[in-house]
Amino acid sequence: MRVVFHEAFHRSDYSEDGYDNAADPGRLMGVMEALRNDGHYGVEQPAPATRADLVRGHGEGYVAAIEGKPRLFAMASLAAGAAMLAGDLAVRGEPMFACVRPPGHHASRASAWGHCTFSNIALALLRLRDAGLISSAFVVDFDLHTGDGTRDVLKGWPAAQVLNPYGDNAEEYLRNLEDRLKGAPQVDILAVSAGFDAYVHDLGRKLSTDNFFTIGRLLQAYAIRLGHQRRFAVLEGGYYLPDLGKNVLAFCRGFE
Numbered sequence: 382m383r384v385v386f387h388e389a390f391h392r393s394d395y396s397e398d399g400y401d402n403a404a405d406p407g408r409l410m411g412v413m414e415a416l417r418n419d420g421h422y423g424v425e426q427p428a429p430a431t432r433a434d435l436v437r438g439h440g441e442g443y444v445a446a447i448e449g450k451p452r453l454f455a456m457a458s459l460a461a462g463a464a465m466l467a468g469d470l471a472v473r474g475e476p477m478f479a480c481v482r483p484p485g486h487h488a489s490r491a492s493a494w495g496h497c498t499f500s501n502i503a504l505a506l507l508r509l510r511d512a513g514l515i516s517s518a519f520v521v522d523f524d525l526h527t528g529d530g531t532r533d534v535l536k537g538w539p540a541a542q543v544l545n546p547y548g549d550n551a552e553e554y555l556r557n558l559e560d561r562l563k564g565a566p567q568v569d570i571l572a573v574s575a576g577f578d579a580y581v582h583d584l585g586r587k588l589s590t591d592n593f594f595t596i597g598r599l600l601q602a603y604a605i606r607l608g609h610q611r612r613f614a615v616l617e618g619g620y621y622l623p624d625l626g627k628n629v630l631a632f633c634r635g636f637e
Contacts, residue, residue, distance in 0.1 A: 382637035383423045383470065384416055385463045385479040395456035396483070396496070402620045403482050403496035411626030412480055412616075419630060425470070427479075430461035430504065437507040438500050438534040443491045447498060457483055457498035461505075464615045468505035471613035472514050472570060476604075476637050480629070484617040486528035486574045495526060501615050502572050503534035506541060515569035516540060523558070523596055524576020524617040525585040531574065542566065551592050554579075558596065562603045571604050571612040573636070577619030577628045584620065590631045597635020612636070 386409075396404035416422045435444045435458065447454045460481040467477035485501030487494050502520060509515045517540035522528035527545045535541040544561055548554030577593065579585030588596075604612040614636060619625045 382476040382478065382633065383425050385425045385427050385467045385477060385481075386413060387426055387459055387463065389456065389459060390480065390482055392456065395452045397450055397453060398496065401496050403484055403618070405620070405622065408620075408622060408625070409480060409482065411622060412629045415626030415630040416480070416633065422633065425466060427459060427463035427466040429455070429458040430465060430499070434465065434504060434508060435461065435499060437511065438490065438504045439488075440491045453498060460485065461499040461501050464501035464505040465508050467613040467615060468509050468570070468572070471611050472509055474610060476610070477613040478575070478629075478633050478636070479613065479615040481616055484576075485615070486522055486524060486531045486576070486617050487526070488530040489533035493530060497530060500530050500534040502574055503531050505613075505615070506535065506570070506572055509570065510538070517566070517568040518542075518570050518572055519565055519568045520544065520572045520574065521546070521558075521600060522574035522576070522617070523579070524574055525579040525583075526576070526618065528574050540568070548587075551588050554587065555592060555595055555599070559599055562599055565603060567607060569609070569611065571600065571607065573600060573612070573614035574617045575614040575629070575632060576617035577625060577632075580619070580621055580624065580628055582621045582624060590624065590628050593628045594631040594635040597632040597637075601636050
C-alpha cells in the first residue's frame with residue numbers, strides 16, 4: 382500500500398472561509414508522521430488535476446469561479462489530482478490512501494460547502510471511467526457527514542453507488558457497515574471517503590481508534606470478495622488533531 386501526498390498540503394493559507402478547521406495549521410503533520418514512522422507506506426507525489434479533469438464533474442462556471450481564487454484553486458486542484466493518482470494506481474491492483482486537503486465529499490457540480498472545493502473521489506472515478514478502465518464503482522463514505530457532493534457529481538452514472546453507513550453508537554455503526562457490505566454490488570473498484578470526525582473525541586463522539594481499524598478491515602474484505610482487490614481511499618474530515626494520525630494509521634493497517 383502507498384500514500385499519495387504533496388508537501389504543499391501542509392500549507393494552511395489556501396482557505397478563504399472565515400473558519401475552516403480542515404485548513405488548520407499542522408492538521409496533516411501528525412498523519413504523515415504516523416504513516417512515515419510506520420515504515421512501510423511509500424509516498425507518491427501527485428500533480429494538480431487539469432481543467433479537463435475538473436470539468437468532468439463540475440460546471441465550467443464553477444471551475445472558473447474557483448480559478449478566480451488562486452491559492453484555493455492551486456490547493457484544491459492538487460487535492461483532486463492526488464485522488465486521481467490514487468485511483469490510477471489502485472486500478473492496477475495496489476491499495477492506496479490519498480492524504481489531501483481540502484476535502485471533497487460536499488462538493489457538488491456547481492457548489493460546495495463543509496470546507497470542500499472539488500469532488501475528489503468522484504473526479505477520480507470519472508477519470509477512470511472515461512479512460513475505459515472501469516464501468517462501475519462503489520463508494521463508501523464513513524465520514525460523520527453524508528457525501529452529498531459525491532452523490533450529486535455521480536448521479537448520472539447508475540453503476541456508481543454511494544454508501545453512507547449509520548448507527549447511534551459504534552456497535553450499531555459497524556454492524557450496519559458489515560451488513561450493507563454483504564449486499565454490496567460486484568463492481569470494478571472500491572473508493573472510500575475516509576473521514577475521521579466520528580471519533581470519540583471529535584464531532585461525532587462515537588468511534589474509537591480500533592473501530593477505524595475494523596472499518597478498514599471490513600472494506601478490505603469486501604475488496605477481496607470482488608476478486609480484483611482494487612481499492613483506494615481519500616481523506617475527508619477529522620479534526621481532533623492529537624489523535625488524527627493514529628486513527629488514519631489504524632484505518633490504513635486494516636485497509637491495506
